Amino acid sequence: MSENKELPQGLCEWLNGRDLESKSDTAMVLLTVTEDGWPHTAMISAGEVIALDRGRLRLALWPGTVTAGNMKRTGQATLVTVHDGAVHSIRLRVKALPDVEGARHPRQRFAADVVHVREDRAKYAEVLSGVTFRLHDPAEVLKRWSETIAELREEEAR
Numbered sequence: 001m002s003e004n005k006e007l008p009q010g011l012c013e014w015l016n017g018r019d020l021e022s023k024s025d026t027a028m029v030l031l032t033v034t035e036d037g038w039p040h041t042a043m044i045s046a047g048e049v050i051a052l053d054r055g056r057l058r059l060a061l062w063p064g065t066v067t068a069g070n071m072k073r074t075g076q077a078t079l080v081t082v083h084d085g086a087v088h089s090i091r092l093r094v095k096a097l098p099d100v101e102g103a104r105h106p107r108q109r110f111a112a113d114v115v116h117v118r119e120d121r122a123k124y125a126e127v128l129s130g131v132t133f134r135l136h137d138p139a140e141v142l143k144r145w146s147e148t149i150a151e152l153r154e155e156e157a158r
Contacts, residue, residue, distance in 0.1 A: 004117045006054035007090065011083045015051035017149035020142055023047075027131040028081040030059075032070035042067040043131060047145020048107075049079070050152045055114045057092065058152040060107035068108040072096050077112070082130035091116040100151045105144050109152060 007015070014023070023046035030044045048060045057079075061068045071077050071094045079090040092112040099106070121127070135141045 002119045002121075004119070005114065007051060007114060007117060008084070008088070008119065009054065011081070011088055012051045012054045014083055015046065015049055015057070017046075017050040017153065020047050020145050020149070021138075024135055024138060024142060025132050026081075026129075027133055028079055029131060030061075030067060031078040031080065032067050032076070033074060034066065034070060035073070040066055040070055043133075044079070045145065047141070047148055050149055057112040057114065058097075059094070059110045059112055060148045060152055061110070063106055063108045065108075068110075071110055072108075077110075080130070082127050085121060085126040085128075087120040087127055087130070089118045089120070090114060100154065103151055104147045105151075107148060107151070 027043040027045055028049065030042045032040045032042070034040050042061075042065065044059065044061070050058050052058060061071075067077075075094055077092045077094050079092060081088050081090075091114070093115050094110045094112045097109040097111055100109070
């Protein structure tokens with residue numbers, strides 16, 4: 001196990017918002033805490049997260065979800081993903097961003113600063129995958145993801 005304050009370079013590159021088709025079967029888990037103190041899990045895809053650099057992410061969530069509400073209330077989340085043979089638990093300090101006027105796919109967007117990264121590797125085995133799924137309509141979903149990522153990138157340019 002190793003601990004850092006930045007994303008590993010390879011994971012940062014994987015979360016670059018590009019080549020979404022090759023990442024279309026991979027889900028990450030986004031953990032938050034409910035008002036009554038219980039962990040809350042949600043799945044999030046590569047089309048809803050972008051690493052701006054090793055210390056900053058942008059996330060796009062469906063509006064009105066428990067996860068979005070928890071993040072607004074606490075300002076915290078943990079993103080868990082499998083990459084390069086390890087499980088990465090990424091603690092985030094989050095802040096809601098303004099809505100994008102005229103967004104093609106309205107989302108609750110968040111700026112996230114990486115606070116802590118824990119990388120778990122087993123000495124005796126390689127972690128091959130986390131949550132995986134199959135898209136029902138890949139063309140439609142990949143188009144939406146590309147547009148969502150573009151809107152997350154726009155915030156950085158402002």
